[in-house]
Amino acid sequence: xxxxxxxxxxxxxxxxxxxxxxxxxxxxxxxxxxxxxxxxxxxxxxxxxxxxxxxxxxxxxxxxxxxxxxxxxxxxxxxxxxxxxxxxxxxxxxxxxxxxxxxxxxxxxxxxxxxxxxxxxxxxxxxxxxxxxxxxxxxxxxxxxxxxxxxxxxxxxxxxxxxxxxxxxxxxxxxxxxxxxxxxxxxxxxxxxxxxxxxxxxxxxxxxxxxxxxxxxxxxxxxxxxxxxxxxxxxxxxxxxxxxxxxxxxxxxxxxxxxxxxxxxxxxxxxxxxxxxxxxxxxxxxxxxxxxxxxxxxxxxxxxxxxxxxxxxxxxxxxxxxxxx
Amino acid sequence: xxxxxxxxxxxxxxxxxxxxxxxxxxxxxxxxxxxxxxxxxxxxxxxxxxxxxxxxxxxxxxxxxxxxxxxxxxxxxxxxxxxxxxxxxxxxxxxxxxxxxxxxxxxxxxxxxxxxxxxxxxxxxxxxxxxxxxxxxxxxxxxxxxxxxxxxxxxxxxxxxxxxxxxxxxxxxxxxxxxxxxxxxxxxxxxxxxxxxxxxxxxxxxxxxxxxxxxxxxxxxxxxxxxxxxxxxxxxxxxxxxxxxxxxxxxxxxxxxxxxxxxxxxxxxxxxxxxxxxxxxxxxxxxxxxxxxxxxxxxxxxxxxxxxxxxxxxxxxxxxxxxxxxxxxxxxxxxxxxxxxxxxxxxxxxxxxxxxxxxxxxxxxxxxxxxxxxxxxxxxxxxxxxx
Numbered sequence: 069x070x071x072x073x074x075x076x077x078x079x080x081x082x083x084x085x086x087x088x089x090x091x092x093x094x095x096x097x098x099x100x101x102x103x104x105x106x107x108x109x110x111x112x113x114x115x116x117x118x119x120x121x122x123x124x125x126x127x128x129x130x131x132x133x134x135x136x137x138x139x140x141x142x143x144x145x146x147x148x149x150x151x152x153x154x155x156x157x158x159x160x161x162x163x164x165x166x167x168x169x170x171x172x173x174x175x176x177x178x179x180x181x182x183x184x185x186x187x188x189x190x191x192x193x194x195x196x197x198x199x200x201x202x203x204x205x206x207x208x209x210x211x212x213x214x215x216x217x218x219x220x221x222x223x224x225x226x227x228x229x230x231x232x233x234x235x236x237x238x239x240x241x242x243x244x245x246x247x248x249x250x251x252x253x254x255x256x257x258x259x260x261x262x263x264x265x266x267x268x269x270x271x272x273x274x275x276x277x278x279x280x281x282x283x284x285x286x287x288x289x290x291x292x293x294x295x296x297x298x299x300x301x302x303x304x305x306x307x308x309x310x311x312x313x314x315x316x317x318x319x320x321x322x323x324x325x326x327x328x329x330x331x332x333x334x335x336x337x338x339x340x341x342x343x344x345x346x347x348x349x350x351x352x353x354x355x356x357x358x359x360x361x362x363x364x365x366x367x368x369x370x371x372x373x374x375x376x377x378x379x380x381x382x383x384x385x386x387x388x389x390x391x392x393x
Numbered sequence: 394x395x396x397x398x399x400x401x402x403x404x405x406x407x408x409x410x411x412x413x414x415x416x417x418x419x420x421x422x423x424x425x426x427x428x429x430x431x432x433x434x435x436x437x438x439x440x441x442x443x444x445x446x447x448x449x450x451x452x453x454x455x456x457x458x459x460x461x462x463x464x465x466x467x468x469x470x471x472x473x474x475x476x477x478x479x480x481x482x483x484x485x486x487x488x489x490x491x492x493x494x495x496x497x498x499x500x501x502x503x504x505x506x507x508x509x510x511x512x513x514x515x516x517x518x519x520x521x522x523x524x525x526x527x528x529x530x531x532x533x534x535x536x537x538x539x540x541x542x543x544x545x546x547x548x549x550x551x552x553x554x555x556x557x558x559x560x561x562x563x564x565x566x567x568x569x570x571x572x573x574x575x576x577x578x579x580x581x582x583x584x585x586x587x588x589x590x591x592x593x594x595x596x597x598x599x600x601x602x603x604x605x606x607x608x609x610x611x612x613x614x615x616x617x618x619x620x621x622x623x624x625x626x627x628x629x630x631x632x633x634x635x636x637x638x639x640x641x642x643x644x645x646x647x648x649x650x651x652x653x654x655x656x657x658x659x660x661x662x663x664x665x666x667x668x669x670x671x672x673x674x675x676x677x678x679x680x681x682x683x684x685x686x687x688x689x690x691x692x693x694x695x696x697x698x699x700x701x702x703x704x705x706x707x708x709x710x711x712x713x714x715x716x717x718x719x720x721x722x723x724x725x726x727x728x729x730x731x732x733x734x735x736x737x738x739x740x741x742x743x744x745x746x747x748x749x750x751x752x753x754x755x756x757x758x759x760x761x762x763x764x765x766x767x768x769x770x771x772x773x774x775x776x777x778x779x780x
Contacts, residue, residue, distance in 0.1 A: 089414045089583060096417060118418045118771065119633035119699050122569035124562055128643045132557055136637070138773070139780035145419040149696040149773040150557065150637025156539065156659035163537050166481065182530035189507030189533040193642055193654065277644075309780045340581060344414040346574040346627075376569045 088340025091224050095248060095328070095341075100144035102218045102250065103381070107259065107319060113383050114319070115146035121379040123320055127201045127274060133318065134197050134262050137387060139310040146382050154264065154314055154387070155195045158282065161290045162188055179285035191281035199262035200274045207258055208322055208377060214257040219249045224337060246338075247331040255323025255374055259383065261316055284391040291388055311386035319381040323374035330366040338366040346370060397611040400618035401731070402595050406584040407577055408624070408732055409451045412768065413589075415575025416631065418699065420589040422771040425452040426698075427732075431767045436559040436648055443556045443636050443695045447772040450594045451586050463638070464554040466691040467656065470664050470684050471547060473677040476540050485528035492521065507536040543657035550655035558636035559648040567702050567765055570630035577624040590774070602725045610725070613718060617754075620712035624732070629703025629762060633771065635696060665779040685775060694778070697771040703762040704742075706732065713752035722746055722754060730756050 096116075104111040124130075137152040165181050223243050264282035269275050290296055328345065332338055335353060342349035345368040353366050372378055405425065413420045424447050433439040445460035447453055483490050496517050502509035511529050518526040536542075587593040601614045638656035643649050663672055668681040684691050708730060714722065726744040742760035749755070760766065 088581075089410060092414050116417070117633065118422070118697075119416050120571040120573070120631055121635075122566040122632050124565055126562065126645075128645060129558065129562065132637060133635075137778075139777045142419040142421050145417075145422075147419075147422065147696065147773060147777065148633065148635035148771070149694065149778050150635055151658055151694050151696075151773070152662060152778045153637075153640060153658040155641070156657055157662065159537055160539055160659040160663070163534060163539060165534070182527070185530050185534050185537070186511065189511070189537050192506050192508050194644075195641060310777070312780055343411065343576045343578060343582075346572065349576070370571070372571055378569075378571065 088337065088343055091222060091246065091337070091341050092344040094222050097144055098218075098220055098222075098248065099250060102216075103252070106214060106216050106218075106252070107257075109259075109383055111144075113385060114381055115142075115384060116144055116381045117148070117379050118145050121148075123204075123318075123377040123379050125201055125205060130199075130201045130204070130262075130318070131195075131197045133382070134264075134315050135195075137312050137314055140313055140384075146384075152312075157387070158264075158287065159188065161287070161296065164296050165290055179283070179289060181286055181289070184283040184286035187279070187283070188281050191279050194278050195281050196265040196275055196278035197262040198265050198267070198269060198275075199260065200272065202274065203272075204258070204260045204318070204320065205377075207260065208256050208320060211256045211258040213323075214252065214254040214321070217249060217251045219247070222246050222248060244332060244334045244337055246341075249329040249331075251327040251329070253323075253325040253327075254321040254380075255325075256377075257319075257321045260318045260320060261383075263316075288391050311388070313384040314387045314390060315382045316385045316390070317383040318379055319383065320377050321380050322372075322377040324370070324372040324378060324380075326370045328366075328368045328370075331363055333361060333363060335364045338364050342366055342368070395611060397601075397614035397618070400615055401601060403584045404579065404601075404618055404622070404731075405452050405595055406586045407579055407582040409586060409589070409595075410583050411575055411577040411624075412626075415626075416573050416699065416768075418633075418769070418771070422590060422696065422773065423699070424450065424591070424770045424772050426767050426769045427452065427454055431455075432765060433560060433563070433767070436555070436561075439558075439560050439563060439636075439698075440554065440556045442698065442767065442770070443638075444554065445695060446691060447693055447695055447770055449591050449692065451589055451591045452595055453770070461690060463691070463694055464655070466684070467638075467661065468547060469679050470691070471540075471543055471660055473674055473679040473684075474540055474660065474664060474672055475670070475674050476538075476544070482528060482531040482535050485531045486522075486525055489522045489525050493517065496521070507533050510536060539657055539659045539663070543660045546653065546657070547655050549653050553652055554655055555639040555649055555652035556636040557639050557641075557643065557649075558634065559646060561648060563632075563634050563698075563700060563765070566632040566634050567630050567700060570628075570632035570700075570702065572627070572629050573631045573701075574625070574627035576626070577622075579618075579622045590772070601731045602722075602728070610721075613714075613721060616712050616714070616718070617710050620710060622711070623709045625705075625707045625709075626732075627705045628701035630765075631699070631701045631768075634698045634700055635771075661775075662779045665775060691775060693772045693774045695770050696773045698767050699769045699771065700765050701768050702760075702765040704758070704760040704764075704766060706758045708754070708756045710754045712754070714748065714754060715752060719748050719752065719754075722756075726756065729758050 100116050101111045104114040132150055135154050136150045137154055138147045138149050162185050223245055265278060265280045266282045266284055268280055330338055330341060338353050339349045342352055347368045352368060353364055355362050355364050409425055413423050433442065444463050445455060446463055486493060500513055502513050511533055514529055514532055586595065601617060602610045639652060639654050640656045641654055665685055673681055683689060723746050726746045729744050742758060742764065744756060744758040746754060746756045
């Protein structure tokens, strides 16, 4: 009976979405997890961009992404909001700090709040990151591709879902299996990390117009207990709130071809799923007979040509852990 | 609410669910967008859309003249905060403070910023107070006071509030956008939007016919929506385009050269995360509750736009229409049909309507590349940004 009630609760959850829609969401979740694994990153730190994001050849555009802070509320999707800025938070931390009286300054200390304040102010509202978009565009064509095929199986509920759900008809519900195969072919893939500009880079012509403004050491010092009141550090360290996340790397791909193949004995369910894919359900579903059973196959391709790199996702890290790892 | 309005609410909810799933968008952020300015031509048009505070609804009929504006809300909050005194510099200077102030008033640098003020101080201190030269850090700190800085730059913007991306960047992003498509079958699609960020709210009323509003169009809408509808949408180019309030000078973008930064995010962070009078000025009418409370004026912000170009929408209705209805529908085609309104000929779009022998309608609206349309907005609740 307990098992029966558990299943009922499960079904009630499913009634929020139609089965094709729900299955599609399950597949995106699977794609997110699998891609993170193949990239060698934690699914917790990796987020997929929504809809599709073209990589713009603009350093300012890229720095705006690295500068943005958001809380983790959108599951496997990246929230690209840019209303909260890492630079402004760092400014806030410095402003709340107490400069050490000159007589007490240890000149051998390379982690001085005084120096950090002066260099931040000297940047004069021109705050750079240590990499430019040209470096990304130069690196991407030299990067290896990412190629893999991942298989899984999902179970879904068929037409019975649309009947009123009661204990009485619970036993009539049919579970259908769908074999999912994703073939990923990124001609070029690169995970491009950048950090707030902390050390002078004389070799980067673009950065000659900027001065280093950030001190990782002072940043950590200010977030650690002691120098600042807890209330000042709260946005970064309050465990009761969702962590504030900062983008540490862009996951970029070029020459993209992703093929999704679904196999099931239910054509109905494949048609429903096909609605959410860039395919014509009538043409994308084929059939063949295996062990006297009709097996239907839905194939969908998504591609972007070479020379048109896309931002596939980003890596995020809680702001208070940025320079402690 | 009329039967046709009810039907359009249901259809809008189904369309929302289909679009979110088909375009891989988060139902915790996406909002359907319709109204004036769906085809922004200038950066100013674009910024007006980013500046509008999205209502709590899965769909929004955007009207720039009625929109609650982020920049105004930010100003209301900014002017309601305590500026704060920073006494570190005065304490550090001790008896020399008065002498320095006298000198400084006669030697205010231009431009006035932390670097130039520090230079003036260092020169003065070297001659007049070498023992106090280390106070430059405290002086510099006073100059990075976020509230003072925010007030200064907001006033300096003179009512011209830019965002950090321009229309050229949107066009470039679209040129590299991906092709996407999906279909909606109203017979099976879910109209449940309780799982979305708006918790089931759908406020912006969309009509099926752009020139609708009369009883005959209401009846036609009811007839259309009472039968099964299949909508097929394809977009040759689609991109998600994020932008934020202009906060840092971008000297590499000529389109932004006549604008100055006006936004300091730590002000909103400070205001949102602290409710007491250490941050909020009790003498001002705007309080934390009026800004961010349950009925506050700033609940969420526009984060990104979902923009498409090269659009084809085909709507097939199973309802049978008589000759008179067919004439009315064909006449209405000049303005386009939901979910894609655009007058034929304008913006490169055209709508054709055909009826089969049984009077079933197939309407196809096409818009050539070069005529981008905003499909929706990604919104972010303020609680998810300034946690």
